[in-house]
Amino acid sequence: MLSQDRQERILDFLDREGSGSIKQLSQVIGTSESTIRRDLKQLDANGLLTKVYGGATRNDRRVRTEEPDMLKKHNLFAEEKERIGRYAASLVSPGDFVFIDGGTTTEAVIRYLEEKDAVYMTNGLFQAQLLTGRGFETLVVGGTVRPVTEAIVGEEAVKQIRDCNFSLGFFGTNGITAENGFTTPNIIEAGFKNAALEQTLNPFVLADPSKFGRIYPKTFAHIDEAQIITTELYDKSYKNHMRIKEVDVDLYRDL
Amino acid sequence: MLSQDRQERILDFLDREGSGSIKQLSQVIGTSESTIRRDLKQLDANGLLTKVYGGATRNDRRVRTEEPDMLKKHNLFAEEKERIGRYAASLVSPGDFVFIDGGTTTEAVIRYLEEKDAVYMTNGLFQAQLLTGRGFETLVVGGTVRPVTEAIVGEEAVKQIRDCNFSLGFFGTNGITAENGFTTPNIIEAGFKNAALEQTLNPFVLADPSKFGRIYPKTFAHIDEAQIITTELYDKSYKNHMRIKEVDVDLYRDL
DNA sequence: AAACTATTCCAAACTCTTTCAAACTATGTT
């Protein structure tokens, strides 16, 4: 068994039981006490549980304040996303009412946010937790949760968003082309994105370079309806059609 | 048993009973008098209780304003919560529209849910993730996120919930007494709970035994407005005033 | 004085750290 799996199981166990002894854990998971000890030591160092004499007790996993480094391993364009997130976060001014779209791209924005004198609204469950965990005033859109992306969408969500007037908004997308605009695979999600974008004075679409040139079934905005924040484009031809902000590597190298 | 767990149980016993002798405590907790003495000495040194000749007392201002520490709450009464959750989950029938309150108590319910032919709505961020993760049709209430509990509350949330008609609802509470009913520390949260409860045909309050006899600043429902699901009660006098379902140990021993 | 409670001390049981060899992984070389 991989150590990741084992440690995940330890946390699951503590989730259910609240606490556990070394012996208990080694039996449930089927490994030696030595290994459990080493796992607990690691998990404690990462702040995921509290080691106590004889075992461990759970730390609340809801307030996950994952470090930016943690995520880098997972995703190919992780570094780009971080850079995009850092720039996007710098755009928020005091008094703004900011919409933050669900999906992985916008998560990085939240980690770099600093403006406490602004109100944030999101339709992403994880986004809401991150925002709350970091101490920002957070509103959540009500509606149906879409399983894959954990984003709140649907008729009710659209109805609610129609009453909101955002000064700033950060959106994710799956595909971008000059002709088809911003596209996503899911029709209901596209409907919500479209509604949210219409309520936003300054909408920004965050996109790593992989999104360019791709087309998905449903367009939620035309190419000139939002400004794009991305890292360096390989295909410079896009520049002719779009309002693009390239977040350069050098721009933040010394931060 | 870990010494942390033991000491929490001592404090909880004193919370409920006001005081306890060494003998009482050693019997209830199932450990030697020597150990109880040592625990009491430590807890006294930390100012968590007052050691007296023969036992200990806890300064009991019956109305508490402070929010119970989420981390601690997670550990305590884990088994009771599981049992309560398992029973509550069995109450859901096909076609139900089920409200699930935020907070730690209701999390266990979700882990035992099996009825896919029902729609679930929640105001808890973590609950929403759990429900979605387990593949249930999930709705989320929109509104402001309250930091400590990660529950969605506020005016907007109340407005939305007024349009919902739940056939079944599971609520958490901080305190229960016959006179003051179900109470919580936060006024805004109480307002939402109250609204949600009014929209529910069959409301159930889930409560481990530690909740009984405690009073918090705001009442969100009177004692006869909801049925209580709990594990075995130490103080049987409550039975006279309330509709209580005791989830017995034996009931599920062989599951 | 009798009954109860607290303190001290000790041995047994338990837990932690360190250490080491075996098993496993990853990588480079032939």
Next chain:
DNA sequence: AACATAGTTTGAAAGAGTTTGGAATAGTTT
């Protein structure tokens, strides 16, 4: 593809340290 090598992970064991329960002794209450 087979092999060698270095690095990592694992389980077991030994010794140090901690916690526990009980017994003897000292103190307190009635």
